[in-house]
Amino acid sequence: MGLKEKILTKSLYVFHLSSGSCNNCDIEILDCLTPRYDLERFGIVLVGSVKHADALLCTGSTNRLCVPRIKKLYEMMPKPGFVIAWGACGSSRGVFKDSYNTGSPLDEIIPVDLYIPGCPPKPEAVIAGVKKLLDKVNAVKKK
Amino acid sequence: MKIFEYLFMFLVFPGFIFSSTIGLLAGWVDRKLTARVQWRVGPPWYQNFVDVIKLLFYKETLIPVNVSKPIFLGMPLLSLASATIVSTILLVISRFPQAGFLGDLIVVIYLLMIPAIALMLGAFASENPLASLGASREMKLMLAYELPFIISVLVPVIKCGYAIKVGDIITYQSLHGHIIAGASGVISFIVMLLCVQAKLGFAPFDMPEAETEIMAGSYIEYSGKALGVFKLSKAILLFVLPVLMIILYFGGIGFDVETFIKNVAGYLAILAAIVVIKNTNPRVRIDQAVRFFWGPVTALAIISAVLAYFGY
Numbered sequence: 297m298g299l300k301e302k303i304l305t306k307s308l309y310v311f312h313l314s315s316g317s318c319n320n321c322d323i324e325i326l327d328c329l330t331p332r333y334d335l336e337r338f339g340i341v342l343v344g345s346v347k348h349a350d351a352l353l354c355t356g357s358t359n360r361l362c363v364p365r366i367k368k369l370y371e372m373m374p375k376p377g378f379v380i381a382w383g384a385c386g387s388s389r390g391v392f393k394d395s396y397n398t399g400s401p402l403d404e405i406i407p408v409d410l411y412i413p414g415c416p417p418k419p420e421a422v423i424a425g426v427k428k429l430l431d432k433v434n435a436v437k438k439k
Numbered sequence: 440m441k442i443f444e445y446l447f448m449f450l451v452f453p454g455f456i457f458s459s460t461i462g463l464l465a466g467w468v469d470r471k472l473t474a475r476v477q478w479r480v481g482p483p484w485y486q487n488f489v490d491v492i493k494l495l496f497y498k499e500t501l502i503p504v505n506v507s508k509p510i511f512l513g514m515p516l517l518s519l520a521s522a523t524i525v526s527t528i529l530l531v532i533s534r535f536p537q538a539g540f541l542g543d544l545i546v547v548i549y550l551l552m553i554p555a556i557a558l559m560l561g562a563f564a565s566e567n568p569l570a571s572l573g574a575s576r577e578m579k580l581m582l583a584y585e586l587p588f589i590i591s592v593l594v595p596v597i598k599c600g601y602a603i604k605v606g607d608i609i610t611y612q613s614l615h616g617h618i619i620a621g622a623s624g625v626i627s628f629i630v631m632l633l634c635v636q637a638k639l640g641f642a643p644f645d646m647p648e649a650e651t652e653i654m655a656g657s658y659i660e661y662s663g664k665a666l667g668v669f670k671l672s673k674a675i676l677l678f679v680l681p682v683l684m685i686i687l688y689f690g691g692i693g694f695d696v697e698t699f700i701k702n703v704a705g706y707l708a709i710l711a712a713i714v715v716i717k718n719t720n721p722r723v724r725i726d727q728a729v730r731f732f733w734g735p736v737t738a739l740a741i742i743s744a745v746l747a748y749f750g751y
Contacts, residue, residue, distance in 0.1 A: 307493045331478040334474070343650075345654050345658065
């Protein structure tokens with residue numbers, strides 16, 4: 297593990313993008329920052345602007361109106377950046393799979409680095425998922 | 440080789456490297472204390488270093504299409520340079536009180552204004568509506584807090600026999616006792632604490648970068664190196680402003696063991712006060728902030744200046 301990977305894994309700024317979610321996942325994101333789980337221990341903070349972000353956290357079933365915006369936000373994120381698909385809808389459109397206004401799942405729009413399943417995911421699942429993401433960042437170096 | 444000596448002072452000690460290190464550590468104290476107030480654990484001590492190194496060396500710097508590049512990228516550097524010059528001036532003068540020049544206190548006050556102005560210009564240059572909103576709030580806030588800030592700086596000046604040299608203020612206090620001992624000193628210290636809170640952009644005066652309404656406001660278009668440089672200059676300000684308060688009210692930075700420990704304790708106390716005010720107050724609206732600073736705070740500052748004039 298080089299210095300770059302060490303630095304990138306110790307400080308993860310997360311931008312929260314809701315593409316038509318039912319708000320349940322969004323509440324669960326806030327749970328991760330509360331005293332019980334406290335993701336700031338690992339240097340993970342929510343930021344207001346996508347230009348500060350290292351990770352794009354997508355919740356919701358990616359409806360048709362959101363698709364161009366998701367692409368734009370992905371392009372605006374400074375690289376290296378990661379994309380996290382959050383919840384059942386973010387990963388695979390969930391129960392809205394056959395709906396008329398959900399065009400395509402998130403990973404057909406932008407490259408996704410991490411899927412966190414659940415409806416909504418528990419904070420424990422989030423911490424386990426973030427650990428996987430950090431392992432993935434380290435694995436890039438080894439290749 | 441005078442020039443190398445100056446460069447060393449500016450870049451290493453007590454300038455850029457020293458003050459940014461202390462400032463980032465102070466930023467960690469802020470985050471850790473905030474976490475403890477909220478019953479969380481908080482980040483490890485190296486967190487702010489990691490953040491800034493990540494932004495400075497490993498992230499892409501995006502520049503919006505139509506901006507003027509010299510202004511957009513130059514303003515972070517201007518902000519960092521002026522904050523560094525202030526820390527150099529203040530620390531060199533507290534070591535050698537005679538090293539200053541006539542009116543260096545005024546220069547310090549001017550230079551402390553520049554980071555806010557640089558942030559404003561950079562935000563206006565970025566052509567983002569939210570950034571412009573943040574910048575206009577920053578400007579109003581600056582107009583609000585500069586008036587009581589300057590009046591409260593007048594108190595040490597008056598009490599030290601109209602000295603506008605930082606060195607003279609330090610020497611006077613070592614002979615006649617600290618400014619904070621008098622009634623006027625206490626009042627103007629409180630006023631200055633509130634103004635420092637606004638200068639640092641901490642709650643309740645953090646509306647220029649209100650994350651929940653205008654998404655980081657003035658910083659919204661900044662990324663990578665430019666954002667990292669802004670963060671560094673904010674860190675240096677977090678170190679420099681309490682040091683200025685210690686110099687003006689507690690008799691300057693001492694370099695023997697006893698005074699040094701006292702100074703560190705004083706610095707931590709001021710920092711803790713700022714962080715506790717930040718954590719126990721909600722964000723106010725910009726008009727409330729202007730009314731607060733021009734009303735009761737300015738009145739307090741004038742009272743303290745009058746008290747100082749009559750020698751209390």
